[in-house]
Amino acid sequence: MKVKRIVANIGTQDLSKAKHFYEDILGLDQLMNMGFIATYGTHEKMDIQISFLSEGGSGTPVPDLSIEVDDLDSALTRIKKAGIPIEYGPAIEPWGVRRFLVRDPFGKLVNILIHL
Numbered sequence: 001m002k003v004k005r006i007v008a009n010i011g012t013q014d015l016s017k018a019k020h021f022y023e024d025i026l027g028l029d030q031l032m033n034m035g036f037i038a039t040y041g042t043h044e045k046m047d048i049q050i051s052f053l054s055e056g057g058s059g060t061p062v063p064d065l066s067i068e069v070d071d072l073d074s075a076l077t078r079i080k081k082a083g084i085p086i087e088y089g090p091a092i093e094p095w096g097v098r099r100f101l102v103r104d105p106f107g108k109l110v111n112i113l114i115h116l
Helices: 015-025 072-081
Strands: 003-011 029-033 037-041 049-053 065-069 086-093 097-103 109-115
Touching: 015 029, 015 037, 015 049, 065 072, 072 086, 072 097, 072 109
Parallel strands: 003 049, 065 109
Antiparallel strands: 003 065, 029 037, 037 049, 086 097, 097 109
16 A cells, blocks of 8 residues: 555635635635635645635544555555454545545544545
């Protein structure tokens, strides 16, 4: 398994504040807006991103981190082998990802995903 991307997620009920600061002031591009999540970064490199969420999607809590991997089944196997409880999933989501949620050793909710 290889980590391809890590995205910070910040919970907020006012996505317009993210647009103002990260797009209007800092000049990042809005890469995605689905109503409950807006992601900002650059079209040149997908490794510069920050997301703002009012909920985690599919009724889940907002994750602290999203980690995209190239092999979700391998990641899932490693998580299970380590005895880490899975808090959600794995699930195929309507926005084109397969994912599951776990907590890291510090109690942070981590969204581990692969794009379909």
